[in-house]
Amino acid sequence: MAELLAPTLPGRARMRHSAPAAVSALALIAMIGVCSTLQPGVLSVQGLTLVLSATVPLVIAAQAQMTLMAVGDIDLGIGAFVGLVTVVTATKLSSSPLVGGLVLLGLVAAYALLGLLIHLRRVPSLIATLGASFVWLGLGLFLLPTPGGSTPEWLAAFGAWQPAGFPAPLLPILLVTALVHLLASRGSAGVRMRALGSNPVALGRAGLRPLTSRVIAYATAGGLGVVSGLALASQTGGGDVSSASSYTLMTVAAVILGGGSFSGGVAVPWGAAVGGVTLGLVSVVLSLLDVRSDLQSAVQGGIVLAVLAGRVLVGKVLR
Amino acid sequence: MNLRVTRSRPWIWGFAAAALIWLVILAISGQGGGQTLSLALSLAPYLVIVGLGQMLVVTAGPGNIDVSVAPVISLAGFASVAVSAGTGSALAGVLAGIGVGLVVAVVSTVAILGLAIPPIIATLAAGLVASSVTLHLAGGFTAVPDPGLRELLNLRPLGVPALAVAIAALTWLTVVLLRRTVYGRSLIAVGQNRRAAERAGVPVSRVIATAYLLSGALAGLTGALLATYIAPSADLGTRYLLDSVAVVVIGGTLISGGRAVPVGVWGAALFFILLDGLVNLVGWSTAAQNLLKGGLVLFVLFLAGGGDRARSTAPRLRRRPRPAAATTTTTGDNSDG
Amino acid sequence: AGCGSTGGSDSAAGTAAAGGGKPFIALSNGFIGNGWRQTMIAKFEAAAEQARKDGLIDKYKVVNAPGENSATEQVAQIKSLLLQKPDALLIDPSSPTALKPVIQQACTAGVKVVVFDSAIDAPCAHVLQNSFTDWATQAAKPLLDGIGGKGSVIVSRGVVGSQPEAEMYETTKKILAEHPDVKTVATVTGMCDGATAQKAVLGVLSSVPKVDGVIGCGDGHGVAQAFATAGKPAPAVTFETNGRALNYWKEKKIDNGSVAVMSDPGQSVAALWEALDLLDGRDVPKQLTFPIVLVEQKDLDAWAGALKPDEYAAWPWTRELFRQQVEAVKSGGEPVRPPIPSAAG
Amino acid sequence: MHVDNLPAPPGTERDRAARPPVVTARGVTKAYGRTRALAGVDLQVRAGEVLGLVGHNGAGKSTLMRVLAGLESCDAGAVLVHGEEAPAGSAAAFGTVRMAYQETSLCPDLTVAENMWISSRHCLPRLGWRRAASTSVRRRLDEVFPGHGVTPRDRVEDLSLAQRQMVEIVRACLVDRLDLLILDEPTESLGPDAARTLYAYVRRLAEAGTAVLLISHRIREVLSAADRVVVLRDGAVTADRAAAGMTEPDVLTLMGAHVAVPSERTGTAHAATGDGTGARVVAELRDARGGGLHGVSLRIAAGEVVGLAGLAGQGQQEVLERLWRPARRDTEVSVTRAYVPGDRQRSGLLPLWNVGDNLVVTAMRGIARRGLRRIADERDVVRHWVERLAVKGGADAGITELSGGNQQKVVVARAFASTAGLVLLDDPFRGVDVHTKTELYRLIREEAAKGRSIVWYSSENAEMAHCDRVHVFRAGRTVAELAGEEISEERIIAVSFAESDEPDVPKEPGESGAPDRAAHGRTHG
Numbered sequence A: 001m002a003e004l005l006a007p008t009l010p011g012r013a014r015m016r017h018s019a020p021a022a023v024s025a026l027a028l029i030a031m032i033g034v035c036s037t038l039q040p041g042v043l044s045v046q047g048l049t050l051v052l053s054a055t056v057p058l059v060i061a062a063q064a065q066m067t068l069m070a071v072g073d074i075d076l077g078i079g080a081f082v083g084l085v086t087v088v089t090a091t092k093l094s095s096s097p098l099v100g101g102l103v104l105l106g107l108v109a110a111y112a113l114l115g116l117l118i119h120l121r122r123v124p125s126l127i128a129t130l131g132a133s134f135v136w137l138g139l140g141l142f143l144l145p146t147p148g149g150s151t152p153e154w155l156a157a158f159g160a161w162q163p164a165g166f167p168a169p170l171l172p173i174l175l176v177t178a179l180v181h182l183l184a185s186r187g188s189a190g191v192r193m194r195a196l197g198s199n200p201v202a203l204g205r206a207g208l209r210p211l212t213s214r215v216i217a218y219a220t221a222g223g224l225g226v227v228s229g230l231a232l233a234s235q236t237g238g239g240d241v242s243s244a245s246s247y248t249l250m251t252v253a254a255v256i257l258g259g260g261s262f263s264g265g266v267a268v269p270w271g272a273a274v275g276g277v278t279l280g281l282v283s284v285v286l287s288l289l290d291v292r293s294d295l296q297s298a299v300q301g302g303i304v305l306a307v308l309a310g311r312v313l314v315g316k317v318l319r
Numbered sequence B: 001m002n003l004r005v006t007r008s009r010p011w012i013w014g015f016a017a018a019a020l021i022w023l024v025i026l027a028i029s030g031q032g033g034g035q036t037l038s039l040a041l042s043l044a045p046y047l048v049i050v051g052l053g054q055m056l057v058v059t060a061g062p063g064n065i066d067v068s069v070a071p072v073i074s075l076a077g078f079a080s081v082a083v084s085a086g087t088g089s090a091l092a093g094v095l096a097g098i099g100v101g102l103v104v105a106v107v108s109t110v111a112i113l114g115l116a117i118p119p120i121i122a123t124l125a126a127g128l129v130a131s132s133v134t135l136h137l138a139g140g141f142t143a144v145p146d147p148g149l150r151e152l153l154n155l156r157p158l159g160v161p162a163l164a165v166a167i168a169a170l171t172w173l174t175v176v177l178l179r180r181t182v183y184g185r186s187l188i189a190v191g192q193n194r195r196a197a198e199r200a201g202v203p204v205s206r207v208i209a210t211a212y213l214l215s216g217a218l219a220g221l222t223g224a225l226l227a228t229y230i231a232p233s234a235d236l237g238t239r240y241l242l243d244s245v246a247v248v249v250i251g252g253t254l255i256s257g258g259r260a261v262p263v264g265v266w267g268a269a270l271f272f273i274l275l276d277g278l279v280n281l282v283g284w285s286t287a288a289q290n291l292l293k294g295g296l297v298l299f300v301l302f303l304a305g306g307g308d309r310a311r312s313t314a315p316r317l318r319r320r321p322r323p324a325a326a327t328t329t330t331t332g333d334n335s336d337g
Numbered sequence C: 001a002g003c004g005s006t007g008g009s010d011s012a013a014g015t016a017a018a019g020g021g022k023p024f025i026a027l028s029n030g031f032i033g034n035g036w037r038q039t040m041i042a043k044f045e046a047a048a049e050q051a052r053k054d055g056l057i058d059k060y061k062v063v064n065a066p067g068e069n070s071a072t073e074q075v076a077q078i079k080s081l082l083l084q085k086p087d088a089l090l091i092d093p094s095s096p097t098a099l100k101p102v103i104q105q106a107c108t109a110g111v112k113v114v115v116f117d118s119a120i121d122a123p124c125a126h127v128l129q130n131s132f133t134d135w136a137t138q139a140a141k142p143l144l145d146g147i148g149g150k151g152s153v154i155v156s157r158g159v160v161g162s163q164p165e166a167e168m169y170e171t172t173k174k175i176l177a178e179h180p181d182v183k184t185v186a187t188v189t190g191m192c193d194g195a196t197a198q199k200a201v202l203g204v205l206s207s208v209p210k211v212d213g214v215i216g217c218g219d220g221h222g223v224a225q226a227f228a229t230a231g232k233p234a235p236a237v238t239f240e241t242n243g244r245a246l247n248y249w250k251e252k253k254i255d256n257g258s259v260a261v262m263s264d265p266g267q268s269v270a271a272l273w274e275a276l277d278l279l280d281g282r283d284v285p286k287q288l289t290f291p292i293v294l295v296e297q298k299d300l301d302a303w304a305g306a307l308k309p310d311e312y313a314a315w316p317w318t319r320e321l322f323r324q325q326v327e328a329v330k331s332g333g334e335p336v337r338p339p340i341p342s343a344a345g
Numbered sequence D: 001m002h003v004d005n006l007p008a009p010p011g012t013e014r015d016r017a018a019r020p021p022v023v024t025a026r027g028v029t030k031a032y033g034r035t036r037a038l039a040g041v042d043l044q045v046r047a048g049e050v051l052g053l054v055g056h057n058g059a060g061k062s063t064l065m066r067v068l069a070g071l072e073s074c075d076a077g078a079v080l081v082h083g084e085e086a087p088a089g090s091a092a093a094f095g096t097v098r099m100a101y102q103e104t105s106l107c108p109d110l111t112v113a114e115n116m117w118i119s120s121r122h123c124l125p126r127l128g129w130r131r132a133a134s135t136s137v138r139r140r141l142d143e144v145f146p147g148h149g150v151t152p153r154d155r156v157e158d159l160s161l162a163q164r165q166m167v168e169i170v171r172a173c174l175v176d177r178l179d180l181l182i183l184d185e186p187t188e189s190l191g192p193d194a195a196r197t198l199y200a201y202v203r204r205l206a207e208a209g210t211a212v213l214l215i216s217h218r219i220r221e222v223l224s225a226a227d228r229v230v231v232l233r234d235g236a237v238t239a240d241r242a243a244a245g246m247t248e249p250d251v252l253t254l255m256g257a258h259v260a261v262p263s264e265r266t267g268t269a270h271a272a273t274g275d276g277t278g279a280r281v282v283a284e285l286r287d288a289r290g291g292g293l294h295g296v297s298l299r300i301a302a303g304e305v306v307g308l309a310g311l312a313g314q315g316q317q318e319v320l321e322r323l324w325r326p327a328r329r330d331t332e333v334s335v336t337r338a339y340v341p342g343d344r345q346r347s348g349l350l351p352l353w354n355v356g357d358n359l360v361v362t363a364m365r366g367i368a369r370r371g372l373r374r375i376a377d378e379r380d381v382v383r384h385w386v387e388r389l390a391v392k393g394g395a396d397a398g399i400t401e402l403s404g405g406n407q408q409k410v411v412v413a414r415a416f417a418s419t420a421g422l423v424l425l426d427d428p429f430r431g432v433d434v435h436t437k438t439e440l441y442r443l444i445r446e447e448a449a450k451g452r453s454i455v456w457y458s459s460e461n462a463e464m465a466h467c468d469r470v471h472v473f474r475a476g477r478t479v480a481e482l483a484g485e486e487i488s489e490e491r492i493i494a495v496s497f498a499e500s501d502e503p504d505v506p507k508e509p510g511e512s513g514a515p516d517r518a519a520h521g522r523t524h525g
Ligand SMILES: Nc1ncnc2c1ncn2[C@@H]1O[C@H](COP(=O)(O)OP(=O)(O)OP(=O)(O)O)[C@@H](O)[C@H]1O
Pocket: B325, B328, B329, B330, D031, D032, D033, D035, D036, D037, D038, D055, D056, D057, D058, D059, D060, D061, D062, D063, D064, D403, D404, D405, D433
């Protein structure tokens, strides 16, 4: 959103780049509008807290996906990974913060290692992360064969936190997105990552190792995955390795809705946040609208198509 | 294993892994090696059919993927069983399944080519619509699969499943399609460099649309056969989404497009099916199953390695060229011209 | 309808009661992708529609989480359902833990919560479920008797990793331990789903000796077909309770100790009655265990005739039957056996 | 900002030969498989001199540059920087050697400033680097290419080809200390103005003591800009002369024995006169407007070679686009078409295929029967064209293994191997050596003589001499139509620059100058 509100008058090219996120933002506003006409309570602080809270882990996971898509990779294991983090949170972290913290760090390291191997062995990230998703799932089931456990008190307290006059879920969404924006869009690490997605040869010629960029990106994605898992655990109060399995494709869709692309090179943290909230709200709209059970998934698909089609139309107009 | 050989014959890895698993099964159970293979061959064709369709889509270039195969299989299952029970003709049922696949593919194709929506999202959305229809159909469903066709699917003269032979022939046809027809060459050209193919006079949109339609039709065929072989159900296809992508890539097809390896789909499909058999035989927990499956996929993947960094990283919409020999040298001029 | 819910100050029930006087019932279902869940929803919708016509409720709403049994989606949907202030919320959860906080939230908002089909560790909710021990016992015992208490069996486990499956597998192991002459030659993961079980069994069939029975959790149709594919005689299996499997069983004239056993999709209807009773202020135990659906050879023809292929056998709970069953649970007596429905619907 | 610090001028000494060598190659050899790219090269680049390096395609120039810049190691011999042996890849040793790559080494999705950070991060502050990079790149661009129209916040993707080349060159210059600047074919996509200011800057750099190594196939430019000319031939230095006193034919002779000097008018027997009265008209544009065109009319007769000239980005490529995909009513094409893209990496090569497959992909459609390929016939076509154009490596070589010039031959052959009646050439000979060019010019004339029509856009005005008729473009319209003897480089330049006496050229905001070219770059570049 900061991009959209940039003080300088945006040029045509610049507008073209931020148009997708703008369309998604419009869709988001439209959806909130629909929700609040159907259910006026939505616009209250409590209502916003209710409808937004479920989108927090999704938005953070979308940031992880966005980071990898910026280097031109794609992560088909993020859903299982977030699930694994909830499991670790509900078992190790609650029994011993030190051990739990170390395990979570280890998971981030595992992500970095995955990036390292993907780079060195020159394998497609799509299939490598797909393979890794089985590993995350297996580890999760190994730690906690049946969903359960309990999250540490402080985390549960955060999940239940309801400040007056301010929808609590907005805080982590804005905070994480701003951080990712600083890292991936403003900072030099972000330049390295996007350069890798854009033109790895240029990166190598400048004496920067593409390997480092990729590992940084994967470590960042792993870190964001951990945060997403913590956020999810704070809301579900326990661990369940398959609780976030839908995130895998949802996060990809969120990044696309936010203006990202599969070809790498662009980082769209605010767009991904908007896309994530939009997608998260689709199920809210569905439950507010009286849609027949068997039509609900069609409506969901239709909304996604409509938003993207709108984005394409705007893009055509700006061209 | 000689790396040079595996580089030029990328399908070897799938078969090698399948053979390895088969030997392990043989060592553990100490019996029925031939029958293990025979039963694996009676399950593999379903995965191969949908895999071939997925392979064509993946070959069409970076970013192309069909994630609607799972809902299409489920939907085609119901549709084909309903039609074959209604008309009394198994053939009509199979054709109905294929038709359903085509219809869903038309939706995806319009979204991809007409609205320029990224394929993964377009097919996801088309799949959601398909699963709505599936749920609708499943509600009052009364038909039962055609017993004649089921017999046919279970036919195993001399221990070789008839379906496997038929699908082997289909695979061979796919090879011919890719090597000997103008369409196949056009598809591979589009997959390598869409812009260049367009400038070379290839009708790019038509070629890509055809790939999605073929994938839809093949997924529909899978659904029709699978519903007869097992039974129509709303989650009949669920498992086939990830597996279809995985077998394509393990089979040696480039995920970034431009190289299709139909034979490899068989090797990878056999690998997956034998692996499931092994895991069930040993009675490992689900945790161990998943760890083993993921570990083996990663192991094979990292051992086999990839080609060019520039070409192998994930789906890319080739908006611009990556210098072909990026890692070693700089070839050509004005790559960003 | 009374104003039983006195919990919340400005609670949902209070508003609704003040408005129409009749309650608003919402059902959140975590997954709609299989026949059992579809039957469950269909039974609920039919019963709720009838209840609305009978003037028992003001309106009802069913929300199914899209996709693959996604807890996160269901949490989101329950949260938005809460905004609509239902008087009672029925939940078929996608995860036994993930919904705990949101259920707590619902209770705090004064909504009566009834969780069915699966236990959940939320003290404020009422739970209505089938006994998984019964299920596993009914799946194994008749089958082992049918094969004469000796021979080889394959165990086809359900959704490994789920709480019910763990309970069922424990029971199965215990029963198998009581049959020392029965040898378990393989344990496969059939996910209580015919298609998965068919492939899983096919995968091991060549590597095991003669199999006399397959102890499963409602996946017998697929298992029987796997044996047919391998050209082996069908063993004793535990069929699904849907029309397709029962008709297959009936037509193939299988008589070897096979049974059909599954949990009851009619639980959703029972949960509706429970919610209404709770709103009426009646005393209902926090934990209710309802009978599973067991189809034995003798009932086969009746059930097979009454069910569509994709429809699962469900007990037709009426409010009367529900209250009888509650009494039975309270007194520890024999569970009520509702009549076998006569025609599809 | 310290980035902008130029080394101090090394006194007033004029004797360049006496200056210390910056980089020295000593007996450098380099082989790729069986190809000997460099066969013992000895070369000294001294401070403050401009050294021109010329040679045919595949002579080893690019390879030598990569070795001199420390990007690649050599098999034998050594590279010395400031007299000390430097291992390849050592950032410390090669830190003051910078290279502007022929194909630009920029990240298209990143902004100009971010690209500067990537290559010049050592001399940018850790905090606030964005601002520092912006200021210095803007200042340097203003200095080297006045009127460049680039802002540091622009994404490279949105820049025109020429602007990208400018940024690439400036990128190479932004460094604390610059001892050697290597420019690999820097002016291939620059306009004459930009080229002139670039060479002026190169002179200033040299005055200040920086060595500049200039590679170009434009011999005249090299002769005018360089102090010394080195000729590379088959991986070895065959001549090393002072530039003063040398003429273009001299250099061409040194490069390869029998290179025919492209005269201004090689075509002696031009086919139709081209006014459309004689031969059959195969394509026509009638007052075409929109999409960057402001009323263009042209007719192409069978067997005619029609040139589209003018400064880069004035609507020539839009005309080609119209002819390639005639969607609007104002365009009429009655024959099949083939297209030769100039940007071969992006729009030409199918990188996984070999030469033969690449060559025949267009012709395949015509050869096939009912959708089935006829392999034997295809093979004949491939053999014919590989021989006719003497594609190095043969039909079975991987396309990416070929040098740029040979790749371009394949792309050109692809179009002519088809049965297309109208062949569209989109500036296809950029960076192609003189020898190859001459062959391809002959090919074009031969094919035209067989009755094919050719529409040829070129950024090199001298090439237009091979056309029967030339339309000179300016701001989306034809400002002159030259035919026969009228076609000359001087004349074309005169017409394209006749700005002052063209008051009615529509100058809509955002449609002229740099932004126009930016838009153009999106669709074509
Ligand atoms: N990476 C490589 N792999 C294999 N062979 C190579 C490689 N790079 C260069 N060569 C070989 O080295 C020779 C010289 O190539 P080089 O690129 O240096 O020529 P050049 O003088 O730059 O040509 P041009 O004028 O076309 O730019 C070529 O004939 C080629 O066969």
